[in-house]
Amino acid sequence: MKQPKIPLSRPYLDARDERRVLAVLRSGQLSMGPEQRAFEDRAAKRIGTRYAAAVSSGTAGLHLSVRGLGLGSGDEVITTPFSFIASSNCLLYENVTPVFVDVDDATLTIAVEQIERRITKRTKAILPVHVFGQMADMKGISRLARKHGLAVIEDACEALGASRDGIRPGVRGDAAVFGFYPNKQITTGEGGLVATNSKRLDRLVRSLRNQGRAGSAWLEHRTLGYNYRLDDLSAALGAAQLEKFDEMQQLRRQAARRYSESLSEVPGVRVPETPTGAVHGWFVYVIRVPAAARARVLRALDREGIQAKPYLSLLHLQPFMKRRFGFKRGDFPVAEQAMKETIALPFFPGISHAAIKKVSSAVKGALT
Ligand SMILES: *Cc1c(COP(=O)(O)O)cnc(C)c1O
Numbered sequence: 001m002k003q004p005k006i007p008l009s010r011p012y013l014d015a016r017d018e019r020r021v022l023a024v025l026r027s028g029q030l031s032m033g034p035e036q037r038a039f040e041d042r043a044a045k046r047i048g049t050r051y052a053a054a055v056s057s058g059t060a061g062l063h064l065s066v067r068g069l070g071l072g073s074g075d076e077v078i079t080t081p082f083s084f085i086a087s088s089n090c091l092l093y094e095n096v097t098p099v100f101v102d103v104d105d106a107t108l109t110i111a112v113e114q115i116e117r118r119i120t121k122r123t124k125a126i127l128p129v130h131v132f133g134q135m136a137d138m139k140g141i142s143r144l145a146r147k148h149g150l151a152v153i154e155d156a157c158e159a160l161g162a163s164r165d166g167i168r169p170g171v172r173g174d175a176a177v178f179g180f181y182p183n184k185q186i187t188t189g190e191g192g193l194v195a196t197n198s199k200r201l202d203r204l205v206r207s208l209r210n211q212g213r214a215g216s217a218w219l220e221h222r223t224l225g226y227n228y229r230l231d232d233l234s235a236a237l238g239a240a241q242l243e244k245f246d247e248m249q250q251l252r253r254q255a256a257r258r259y260s261e262s263l264s265e266v267p268g269v270r271v272p273e274t275p276t277g278a279v280h281g282w283f284v285y286v287i288r289v290p291a292a293a294r295a296r297v298l299r300a301l302d303r304e305g306i307q308a309k310p311y312l313s314l315l316h317l318q319p320f321m322k323r324r325f326g327f328k329r330g331d332f333p334v335a336e337q338a339m340k341e342t343i344a345l346p347f348f349p350g351i352s353h354a355a356i357k358k359v360s361s362a363v364k365g366a367l368t
Contacts, residue, residue, distance in 0.1 A: 006359065008307040009183040009284070012241075012248050012349040020240040024232045031231045039235040040193070042242045047160075047178070049170040049195040051202035054188075054235055055209050058157040058179025060228035061192035062090035065153045065175040068194075068204040071096045071124050077153075078118055079127040080110045081316040081327075082335040087129050087155040088315050097325075099123070100316055102332040106273050109136035111334070115144055125151040130159035130169055131312070133185075133281030134274070139165050142172040153177065157192070160185040161249050162281030170195035175205075180234075183348075185248065185283060186241035188234040251349035252282040258353060259285050259345065262360035268293060268367045270341075285347040286311050291340035293367060298343065300366035306359050311344040 024035055036054055044052035055061045071077065073095040079087060081100045088098040099118050104111045110128045126145055128136035138154070145152045156162075156169035157179030163169075170176030175198075178184075180191035194205045207214045212225025230238075241248075260271045270288040274280045289297050294310070301308045314335055316327035329336065345359050 005305045005307060006346045006351075006355050007348075008309060008344060008346050010348040011182045011187045012244075012251075016244065017237055017240045020236045021233055024236045030233060031229060033232040035232040035235040035239060036230060039188075039230075039239040039242070042239055043178075043193055044195065046242060046245065047170050047176070047195045048168050049176070050197045051199065052193050052195045053202055053205045053209065054230040054238070055192045055194060055205070055228045056230055057190050057228075058177055058181070058192035059086040059090065060209070060226070061177035061179070061194045062086055062153070062155060063093050064205045064208050064226075064228060065177055065194055065201075066090050066094050066096060067208055068201045069125065069151050069153065069174060071151075074122060075124040076120060076122040077125045077127050078110075078115055078123060080129055080335065081314045081332050082108050082131060082312060082338060083129040083155065083315055084157070084312055085315060085318065086157070087127060088321070091127070096124075097122075098315075100327075100332060102334045103338070104137075105334050105338070107134045107136070107275060108132065108335075108338055109134060110141070112137045112140035112144070115141070119148055119150075123148070123150060125153055127153045127155060129155040130162060130281070132272070132286055133158055133162050133283035134272070135159055135162045135164040135167075135169065135278060135281070137164065138167045138169075138172045156195075157184065158283035159281045161245070162279055164275065164278040166277070170197075174198060175201060180238060183284075185252070185281060186238065186245055188230065188238040188241070191230050191234050191238060248349040249282070252347070253280075255347060255349075255351050255356060256280070256282050256285055258356045259347075259360065262357065263287060263363060266360075266364045266367060269363065282347075284311060284344045286342050286344045287363070288338065288341040289343060289363075289367065291337070294341060294343060297363055297366040300362050301343075301359070304358065304362045306362060307346060308359075309344050310339070311342050312339075314339050
């Protein structure tokens with residue numbers, strides 16, 4: 001008999017979420033109702049920024065941040081290739097050139113010491129990606145940004161709940177974008193959020209997400225905008241999820257601790273490292289194994305009905321990126337090596353201790 005599957009991720013949903021979404025459904029006001037504001041206010045408080053604007057996806061939030069900060073044709077933005085495609089697509093939508101910098105081997109976030117040599121007269125911003133729930137070195141990044149007069153857009157789509165050196169996403173950057181796809185720390189189904197301390201940027205994002213309208217004139221469009229609004233059903237789910245965010249993070253931390261306890265002594269396994277002074281946001285739990293053994297480990301997990309995946313893909317090696325910019329293998333060796341070694345293991349709030357043991361022993365079995 002085939003073993004029951006242990007999924008890679010699973011949203012943490014319960015009756016509290018259902019009640020809140022159902023109330024919107026019954027109210028008949030499915031978009032632009034009170035839940036959008038309720039979700040935004042609660043999120044801003046949690047994130048620690050003055051403003052937060054809900055949008056239809058993390059990708060939409062990144063795009064509006066790029067538009068809102070006035071980046072465009074001929075501009076360059078420094079970012080990393082170890083990410084999800086949206087963090088560079090948002091630049092390409094506006095004809096901005098992504099300039100990639102390799103990552104730091106321990107955190108897989110941007111290697112800050114390599115940024116300065118890539119700054120040119122065209123550089124307008126830095127776009128760090130807080131990958132897997134691990135924050136980039138925002139202290140170093142904001143120091144460089146100030147020195148060179150650059151904007152900072154944080155791709156914080158994987159980093160709700162993270163911090164480093166006491167700095168949370170959104171606090172130092174001009175904008176931090178969060179994502180709420182079902183595998184993220186909290187979900188709205190599809191959805192995202194732009195957090196900022198800039199009143200001007202917040203206003204612009206609100207206008208751009210709503211077809212370029214400003215104020216209450218429904219038929220007046222001041223700028224070229226989009227429909228990137230988050231509907232009220234989704235916002236209600238987000239608000240309910242935020243209410244139990246601490247509980248969910250607690251469960252994620254507990255699962256991560258259990259994994260690390262069972263796996264840190266296994267020869268060949270590198271468990272996630274958190275730099276001193278950092279709090280991991282635990283989006284996913286990703287181990288690294290020797291590149292030559294990875295396929296074997298993945299096969300062993302699959303045989304046991306355990307869902308696991310190589311994480312993430314490299315942006316500079318995507319077919320359209322290679323065609324457009326001429327990137328090739330070897331351009332970013334640290335990111336490329338990591339890409340050959342990573343495995344995301346089943347990880348979500350409430351994953352059972354038994355499941356963690358089962359996954360761990362399958363990994364161990366494949367390596368020893
Ligand atoms: C999830 C994610 C996004 C946004 O994804 P959406 O599906 O558009 O919400 C952006 N960047 C990173 C790094 C992500 O993980």
